[in-house]
Amino acid sequence: MSSLLNTGRPPVFCPGCSHERITHGLDKAFQNMSLSGEQIAIVTDIGCSGLFDTFFHTHAFHGLHGRALTYAAGLKMARPELTVIVTMGDGGLGIGGAHILSACRRNLDITLLILNNFNFGMTGGQFSATTPSEVQVGSGFLNRLERPMDVCRIMSSAGVAYAVRCSSYAKDLAQEIENAIRFQGFSIIDIWGICPGRYTQRNKMTPQIIEDSLAKLPSRTNPIPENIRKEYGRHYRELAAEQKPVPSPAKIETKFHAPDFGRKEVVILGSAGQRIITAGEILCLAGLTAGLNVTQKNEYDITVLRGACISDVILSPEEIGYTGITSPDIVLALSQEGVDRRKHLFDHLDKNALIIRAEKIHLPPCNAKVQQPDFKAQKIKSSDRALAALSVLSKLETVIYPDMLESALAHRFKDNILASALDLVRRVEGLGA
Amino acid sequence: MAFCLMEGNEAIAWGAVASECRFFSGYPITPATTIFNTLLKLLPPLGGMCIQGEDEIASIGYCLGASMAGLKVMTATSGPGISLCSEHISFAIGSEIPIVIVDVQRLGPSTGSATRGADGDIQFLRWGNSGGLPVIVLAPVNVKDCYFLTMQAFNLAEKFRCPVFIASNKEIAMTRENIDIHAIAKPEIIERSAPPPGKPFVPFETSSGQLTPYFLPIGGNMPVRQTSSTHGPDGYITTDSDKIAEIQERLKTKLVSAVNGFSFHESYPEERADTLLLTYGVTARAAQDAYKAQKKYGKPVSLLILKTLWPVPQDLIREKAGNARRVIVMEMNLGQYVREIERILPDKKIDFLGQMDGRLITPHRIQEVIAHV
Ligand code: SF4
Numbered sequence: 001m002s003s004l005l006n007t008g009r010p011p012v013f014c015p016g017c018s019h020e021r022i023t024h025g026l027d028k029a030f031q032n033m034s035l036s037g038e039q040i041a042i043v044t045d046i047g048c049s050g051l052f053d054t055f056f057h058t059h060a061f062h063g064l065h066g067r068a069l070t071y072a073a074g075l076k077m078a079r080p081e082l083t084v085i086v087t088m089g090d091g092g093l094g095i096g097g098a099h100i101l102s103a104c105r106r107n108l109d110i111t112l113l114i115l116n117n118f119n120f121g122m123t124g125g126q127f128s129a130t131t132p133s134e135v136q137v138g139s140g141f142l143n144r145l146e147r148p149m150d151v152c153r154i155m156s157s158a159g160v161a162y163a164v165r166c167s168s169y170a171k172d173l174a175q176e177i178e179n180a181i182r183f184q185g186f187s188i189i190d191i192w193g194i195c196p197g198r199y200t201q202r203n204k205m206t207p208q209i210i211e212d213s214l215a216k217l218p219s220r221t222n223p224i225p226e227n228i229r230k231e232y233g234r235h236y237r238e239l240a241a242e243q244k245p246v247p248s249p250a251k252i253e254t255k256f257h258a259p260d261f262g263r264k265e266v267v268i269l270g271s272a273g274q275r276i277i278t279a280g281e282i283l284c285l286a287g288l289t290a291g292l293n294v295t296q297k298n299e300y301d302i303t304v305l306r307g308a309c310i311s312d313v314i315l316s317p318e319e320i321g322y323t324g325i326t327s328p329d330i331v332l333a334l335s336q337e338g339v340d341r342r343k344h345l346f347d348h349l350d351k352n353a354l355i356i357r358a359e360k361i362h363l364p365p366c367n368a369k370v371q372q373p374d375f376k377a378q379k380i381k382s383s384d385r386a387l388a389a390l391s392v393l394s395k396l397e398t399v400i401y402p403d404m405l406e407s408a409l410a411h412r413f414k415d416n417i418l419a420s421a422l423d424l425v426r427r428v429e430g431l432g433a
Numbered sequence: 434m435a436f437c438l439m440e441g442n443e444a445i446a447w448g449a450v451a452s453e454c455r456f457f458s459g460y461p462i463t464p465a466t467t468i469f470n471t472l473l474k475l476l477p478p479l480g481g482m483c484i485q486g487e488d489e490i491a492s493i494g495y496c497l498g499a500s501m502a503g504l505k506v507m508t509a510t511s512g513p514g515i516s517l518c519s520e521h522i523s524f525a526i527g528s529e530i531p532i533v534i535v536d537v538q539r540l541g542p543s544t545g546s547a548t549r550g551a552d553g554d555i556q557f558l559r560w561g562n563s564g565g566l567p568v569i570v571l572a573p574v575n576v577k578d579c580y581f582l583t584m585q586a587f588n589l590a591e592k593f594r595c596p597v598f599i600a601s602n603k604e605i606a607m608t609r610e611n612i613d614i615h616a617i618a619k620p621e622i623i624e625r626s627a628p629p630p631g632k633p634f635v636p637f638e639t640s641s642g643q644l645t646p647y648f649l650p651i652g653g654n655m656p657v658r659q660t661s662s663t664h665g666p667d668g669y670i671t672t673d674s675d676k677i678a679e680i681q682e683r684l685k686t687k688l689v690s691a692v693n694g695f696s697f698h699e700s701y702p703e704e705r706a707d708t709l710l711l712t713y714g715v716t717a718r719a720a721q722d723a724y725k726a727q728k729k730y731g732k733p734v735s736l737l738i739l740k741t742l743w744p745v746p747q748d749l750i751r752e753k754a755g756n757a758r759r760v761i762v763m764e765m766n767l768g769q770y771v772r773e774i775e776r777i778l779p780d781k782k783i784d785f786l787g788q789m790d791g792r793l794i795t796p797h798r799i800q801e802v803i804a805h806v
Contacts, residue, residue: 294611297608
């Protein structure tokens with residue numbers, strides 16, 4: 001295969017910049033793999049390493065600092081057959097830290113070339129995530145305060161299955177790059193290099209120093225045995241293929257007439273664990289069986305297993321505009337926490353409003369009628385009281401009818417759960433019974 | 434008649450699927466999370482993808498990659514997340530990457546209140562990008578709009594190659610409502626247009642009169658360039674001021690000149706009214722109640738509900754304001770879109786009703802303002 005270098009746009013790095021060697025190493029790897037331009041996407045971010053995409057005749061995606069791996073992941077998920085190469089400097093390594101760690105955990109078949117020259121070249125040689133503490137860079141004394149990170153060590157802890165480091169001057173650089181590209185999963189090459197434009201203005205760095213430093217580091221096996229696993233994209237597609245298609249949203253045919261009392265506002269005041277939101281939903285579904293318009297809003301604490309839980313439901317033959325409830329027609333008071341959370345609501349209740357109250361609930365003074373079914377005597381446990389209260393409500397025949405409620409249950413539940421729900425609503429006594 | 438019971442977020446997810454969106458990426462955040470939850474069920478069985486990003490920056494980044502690979506993409510978040518998306522919103526604008534971005538607004542500033550509604554991001558959506566070029570923002574009023582406008586949003590994103598926002602609100606997103614989803618007419622689905630064959634592909638080139646460049650995907654048969662840098666038609670960085678000016682102007686004009694073609698709204702004019710209620714989003718529901726009540730009591734007002742907020746549908750607003758002497762602008766913030774109305778209608782008396790406490794503006798409050806001359 002011929003070179004994929006863009007002859008119209010030759011590299012423009014400072015003389016002696018090791019990025020130039022990596023450009024050629026990458027081109028050589030492409031050639032050795034017989035890849036053509038449209039089979040490759042080079043994804044880059046900001047800095048001198050971010051110029052890479054312009055030097056090649058391939059697909060190119062140049063974006064924001066540190067974010068290249070995110071675009072690469074989107075491309076690779078959408079086009080699994082594409083060879084996706086990301087170049088990033090040691091700057092991108094820092095600002096894109098979260099993305100690199102995620103890429104390691106995810107193991108999507110992308111190759112990341114970290115062009116590691118120990119400082120920010122383009123912006124003036126400031127310290128990066130890999131700058132040694134003892135060197136002189138463009139950030140004054142600040143790099144003396146921080147420790148450089150060991151890329152391969154961190155990435156292998158994060159789960160990458162292939163992470164090598166090598167020198168830009170290595171004779172087998174093209175081979176190293178090819179090996180990384182051929183690896184089926186996320187692969188990283190931490191390529192150490194020299195930035196004459198900035199770094200070596202004040203610090204000594206030579207190919208020999210790089211080689212000696214690399215030689216001092218412990219050697220690693222690649223792929224990293226404990227991190228070898230399925231490639232993310234293939235695994236994703238495997239699991240996705242097992243997912244059952246979701247039928248289009250269930251329609252509820254109108255088959256009943258609702259009680260003819262106009263718009264009704266119902267507030268269900270309870271606690272976590274009392275299935276308040278499900279009760280609100282069932283009430284809405286019951287409304288739908290009679291062609292009513294409905295809205296349901298819920299309020300619960302962020303710690304979902306504790307605290308008040310409230311559902312506000314409106315049922316109306318007219319279209320519902322404003323969805324707030326100011327003066328409800330019906331209040332189902334099922335827990336003290338729920339009542340306390342909305343204590344001001346009771347100030348606004350008029351004398352036609354009805355409160356269905358469970359035992360031992362203290363209500364603020366109000367004008368509404370209060371009814372108290374004997375749930376305890378009927379052996380209805382706390383988690384069933386919301387549904388039981390709906391049954392009581394249906395038997396009053398002012399908001400919904402019992403057949404609407406039963407039909408709603410049939411839409412919401414199946415099998416045993418449906419049977420026990422129907423049993424419950426049928427055995428609950430109406431008020432005044 | 435046959436209704437489904439659905440919350441706004443679910444309707445957005447279904448609207449996305451109906452628009453052939455096949456890639457979603459998002460980060461969990463109340464009150465937007467149920468869009469992610471729903472699409473995680475819907476997309477994989479369709480051969481689509483739903484990804485949980487490590488943060489919102491990544492989530493939208495994945496979308497930009499997948500979009501450039503040719504998929505229809507969407508992300509969804511709320512105030513704190515949309516703030517993080519900012520750099521990628523700018524990218525999508527400047528580099529013409531189609532994407533639908535749902536902002537389910539919650540009460541700010543900052544982390545604010547996760548479960549309280551607001552329309553506090555309306556100017557942020559317009560201006561929260563570097564460079565300040567225009568974007569499209571659509572604002573649903575109810576669950577039906579969530580479905581319908583999502584389909585429109587995808588069409589606009591594809592047609593104009595730009596980010597399109599859906600400015601939802603916790604009060605719509607997490608409110609369940611009846612919706613006759615099967616009765617909502619689906620718009621014809623618009624795709625990005627491929628270049629005519631036979632010529633070399635120049636990614637950002639437009640012929641005279643053409644405002645949106647042709648699209649070829651990254652990963653297709655022809656190498657394609659994409660870049661966040663200031664570029665010429667060839668997709669390479671440029672310092673040529675003329676080329677730069679031309680592209681910036683085109684990015685602006687392609688949306689601003691076309692807004693009359695997508696000025697979604699509802700209008701309820703009353704002949705005898707000297708007051709126009711002007712609003713958007715969930716507040717429109719209270720405004721409709723107030724409008725009906727005023728009419729019933731023989732003191733009618735007109736009502737205009739905007740569903741396209743950006744680019745500002747100026748012609749529509751001027752036309753609907755007509756002879757009204759007074760315009761009352763209502764929104765769930767302390768004064769954002771009202772600035773646009775003051776700018777467009779300098780001859781009218783503009784009154785403002787804003788509220789930013791997590792509660793809905795009530796019909797009663799609107800009627801008080803109407804009465805308070
Ligand atoms: S500044 Fe450094 S990294 Fe950038 S081109 Fe010059 S030598 Fe290379």
